[in-house]
Amino acid sequence: MRASYASFGRVGKNLGYKIGYPRKLERTQEAIQANAVITAGICDVAIGDFHDEKLHNSIHDLDSADLGRVRESLKHFVRDWSQDGKIERDKILEPILAVIRPIHESQRASTKVLVPGCGLGRLAWEVAQLGFDTTANELSFFMTLAFRFLLSVESTPTPNAHKAHPYAHWFSHQRSNESLFRSISFPDTVPRLGPNFKLIEGDFLKLSPPDEGYDYLITLFFIDTSLDFFATLAQIHQLLKPGGKWINLGPLLWTGGGQAKVELSLDEVMAAVQERRTVECEYTGDREAMMKWIYKAEFWVAERPVIR
Incomplete structure (x- = not known):
């Protein structure tokens, strides 16, 4: 970006200087350096x-797509x-949590819940906070390492221990530089693993069900x-116990590139789904930006039949 600006002639540079x-x-x-404190952590x-040794060797395999994931x-x-x-x-958590909240508190500790593709784990943590026996699962190390950063007492001892500038790399659709470079404090609450909150790092398709399956x-x-x-x-069906329920919310943004x-x-x-409704929501949206992506995400609850 500096090289691009330096390529302007005198008139362009003078105008650039005039607008700051x-x-x-x-x-x-400065924002990159501030974000680097987090990524270094x-x-x-x-x-x-x-x-x-694989961890240290993997740095040689990075590409521009990895920067996007960071x-x-x-x-x-x-x-x-x-x-x-x-x-x-x-908007996205409440419909899901509303399905399981009616379960009596005395039954929650014995009710097993799996959250695959958990990302940074907020949904799974909220489920665990309600008292359910919760397992979070994630394949991407970009997510699991960031989640471990929050789970660590040493790196994240208190709420709002960190500040990031998450929008500084995206100049489009910005109303002002103050909005572009604003910092966001996190986490609003400190997550910790515990007896009823577990993390499994790996491929969802390779998971084995607990003895009786997940509820x-x-x-x-x-x-x-x-x-x-x-x-x-098929894996969802295998992991659920008979009578167990699959709760889903999301769009159908299929993995690109023909993969x-x-x-x-x-x-x-929906051919195999029992109940559904549409939930309009964003995904990592910038609430101060001039452009928003709104997903008409589908929400449903499906039950694995009980064979009698």
Whole structure:
């Protein structure tokens, strides 16, 4: 960005100086350095938790797509673990939590809930806070390492211990530089693993069910990330106990680049679903930006039949 600005002639540079563009580039650098404090902290947690040569060798395999995933992780801190993300979060979490809240408190500790594709874990943590035996599952180390950063007493000892500048890398649709470079504090509450809150890092398709299966399996913005939807559907059926329920909320933004084996319409997906409704919501939205993506996400609850 500095090189691009330096390529302007005298007239362009004078105009840029008049509107304060060089200062904008300085603020960009400052935001990058502030965000690097967080990413360095995540790397410290990774090195401390994984004494594995593969971790150190993997740095040679990075590409531009990885940078995008790091930036998305910063936005997920806002979405999942900041006060700024509460409005977006409430729209998608509340329909799900409303399904399981009626379960009596005396039964929750023995009710097993699996949340695959948990990301930074806020939904799974909320389920565990209600007293359910909760297992969070995530494959991406971009997410699990960021989540471990929040779970660590050393790296995240108190609420709002960190500040990120999650929008500083995206200049489009910004109303002002103050909005562009604003900082967001997180986490609004400190998560910790406990007896009823577990994290399994790995492929959802390779998970084994507990002895009797899960009572609830909750997928949030998850099923369309699968490269093989049919295998995902079969795994959901396998992991649920007879009479267990699958709760889903999300769009059908199938994995791009032709990687997904099938890309189904909503009608095709709904052929096996019992109850549904549409929930309009955002995904890591910037509430101060001039542009918003609104998903008409589908919400449903399906039950694995009991064979008598």
